[in-house]
Every structure is written in C-alpha cells, then in structure tokens.
Amino acid sequence: GENVEQHPSTLSVQEGDSAVIKCTYSDSASNYFPWYKQELGKRPQLIIDIRSNVGEKKDQRIAVTLNKTAKHFSLHITETQPEDSAVYFCAAVYGNNRLAFGKGNQVVVIP
Amino acid sequence: NAGVTQTPKFRVLKTGQSMTLLCAQDMNHEYMYWYRQDPGMGLRLIHYSVGEGTTAKGEVPDGYNVSRLKKQNFLLGLESAAPSQTSVYFCASTLSSGGSYEQYFGPGTRLTVT
Numbered sequence: 295g296e297n298v299e300q301h302p303s304t305l306s307v308q309e310g311d312s313a314v315i316k317c318t319y320s321d322s323a324s325n326y327f328p329w330y331k332q333e334l335g336k337r338p339q340l341i342i343d344i345r346s347n348v349g350e351k352k353d354q355r356i357a358v359t360l361n362k363t364a365k366h367f368s369l370h371i372t373e374t375q376p377e378d379s380a381v382y383f384c385a386a387v388y389g390n391n392r393l394a395f396g397k398g399n400q401v402v403v404i405p
Numbered sequence: 406n407a408g409v410t411q412t413p414k415f416r417v418l419k420t421g422q423s424m425t426l427l428c429a430q431d432m433n434h435e436y437m438y439w440y441r442q443d444p445g446m447g448l449r450l451i452h453y454s455v456g457e458g459t460t461a462k463g464e465v466p467d468g469y470n471v472s473r474l475k476k477q478n479f480l481l482g483l484e485s486a487a488p489s490q491t492s493v494y495f496c497a498s499t500l501s502s503g504g505s506y507e508q509y510f511g512p513g514t515r516l517t518v519t
Contacts, residue, residue, distance in 0.1 A: 326506045337510040373452040
C-alpha cells in the first residue's frame with residue numbers, strides 16, 4: 295500500500311507570514327494528492343488537490359506543489375490569518391480510490 | 406443535499422457491549438469508507454466498499470464489521486467493544502467515476518468505551 299509522511303508535526307507562524315507543510319509518499323503510481331483542513335471538533339474538509347500531470351496549483355492564498363521525481367508535495371499558505379489555525383492532512387490515492395493520510399500538522403497562527 | 410451524515414454523534418459504551426454506526430450519503434456515490442481518528446495518528450482506514458453489496462478490509466479492520474446493503478448506507482459494527490476502540494469515527498464517500506477521487510466526510514461519531 296501507500297505510505298505518506300508529513301512534517302513538521304506542529305508549525306507556529308506569525309500572522310501575515312507564510313506556512314509550508316511538506317509530505318512524502320512511497321508509491322510512484324499515486325496520481326492524486328489532496329490536502330484536507332480540520333478545525334477542532336469538525337470534519338476534514340478538502341482545501342486543494344493536485345494531480346500528477348500538474349506541477350503546481352494555486353487557489354487564492356493556498357498553493358500546492360508536486361515533485362514526482364522526489365515523491366514529495368507541499369502545501370503553501372501565504373499571508374496567514376488566525377482562521378488558518380487548524381490541523382492539515384495530506385494524502386495520496388492508491389488502489390480502489392483509497393486515500394493514505396499523513397499524521398497531520400497542527401498550524402498555529404499567532405496574531 | 407445533506408451530503409454525508411452519521412448517526413449517532415456521541416456514544417459511550419461499556420466494554421463488551423455492541424453497537425452499530427450508520428453512515429448515509431445522498432450524492433449517489435459508489436465508494437464509501439470508514440476511518441478512525443486518534444490523536445497523533447491521522448485518519449486510518451477501517452473498511453471500505455466499492456459498491457452496494459461489497460465490502461473490503463482496510464488498514465485496521467480487527468474488531469469491526471461492515472455492511473453495505475443499500476448504495477446510500479454504510480454500517481460499521483462493533484460486536485464486543487474494547488477500550489482501544491475509543492476514537493472518533495468518520496465516514497466518507499466518493500463518486501469513483503470520471504477520475505473523481507475527492508472524498509466527502511461526515512461529521513464524525515465520538516465513541517468512548519469504558
């Protein structure tokens with residue numbers, strides 16, 4: 295199966311600064327990489343995703359980059375705001391549309 | 406559309422009791438999944454289904470059973486609950502066709518086993 299690792303486990307940033315979370319995956323056949331945001335006590339919500347035929351995707355203050363050769367992908371949040379504080383999970387798809395999730399990153403935006 | 410719903414939202418069980426968690430989706434999705442979420446462990450797949458009448462084991466299936474008698478419903482059963490099954494359980498579904506991989510999550514069920 296697929297193995298996804300996520301670093302760092304906790305990230306503290308000053309409001310207005312950028313945050314970057316990196317994930318690595320093991321299965322070179324994976325072709326879809328989503329990022330989910332989970333606020334305390336809530337369900338995970340998809341915030342951005344990228345497919346293997348694209349190197350970068352951007353949506354307002356959020357971007358994801360993919361390096362297939364190195365098998366890693368990263369989430370970039372610019373101009374961070376207090377509402378960006380949450381746990382972020384990366385994932386990679388494998389057989390039968392299953393997602394292998396990383397263990398999550400706690401992002402804390404300090405006002 | 407309600408999306409993905411889960412019943413109940415909270416439950417406390419004693420060791421050895423049984424219960425069934427219900428997941429329902431109204432998006433006509435083919436694939437459905439059950440995850441458990443524990444602190445620091447991310448989301449781990451328990452069982453999944455690729456269509457009505459099918460089920461398959463995920464990463465952590467021991468102590469759980471599932472059924473998918475109707476396309477819109479996916480049930481997770483605990484026959485004899487153990488404290489190690491204290492967790493938050495999430496159900497998710499995805500369309501599966503046309504290269505659609507996005508999984509939609511339910512609100513979760515917080516289960517405590519004493």
